[in-house]
Amino acid sequence: MTRLTSSKARLDFADILNRVAYGGERIVLQRRGNDVARHHPDAGIGIVGKIVQEAEDRADRAEIRKAKREMARQGTVPWTRVKKDLGL
Numbered sequence: 001m002t003r004l005t006s007s008k009a010r011l012d013f014a015d016i017l018n019r020v021a022y023g024g025e026r027i028v029l030q031r032r033g034n035d036v037a038r039h040h041p042d043a044g045i046g047i048v049g050k051i052v053q054e055a056e057d058r059a060d061r062a063e064i065r066k067a068k069r070e071m072a073r074q075g076t077v078p079w080t081r082v083k084k085d086l087g088l
Contacts, residue, residue, distance in 0.1 A: 001026040001027070001028055001040075002019075002025060002026070002027045002028070003027075003028045003029075003030055003035070004016065004027060004028070004029055004030065005029075005030050005031070006029050006030065006031045006036065009027075009029050016048075017048065017052065020039050020040060020041060020048070021041065024040075024041050025040075026038070026039070026040035026041075027039050027040070029048075
């Protein structure tokens with residue numbers, strides 16, 4: 001089992017996730033020399049997976065807000081026009 005500091009984990013987050021998800025490696029995160037989290041393929045989503053999911057959800061919500069602002073500025077295109085433009 002590999003032990004990493006939380007600061008090292010922040011720097012190499014994507015690599016660490018790949019090592020667990022695809023390499024089957026078990027990793028323990030430490031803060032000030034104490035184990036604070038474990039992640040391994042058998043653990044399901046675990047804390048690291050939840051952190052990733054929350055970050056992805058925040059990014060998705062930001063994209064939705066951006067799309068809504070753009071739609072409010074530019075308006076929408078009627079479905080009939082879209083079908084016509086696509087030759088449907």
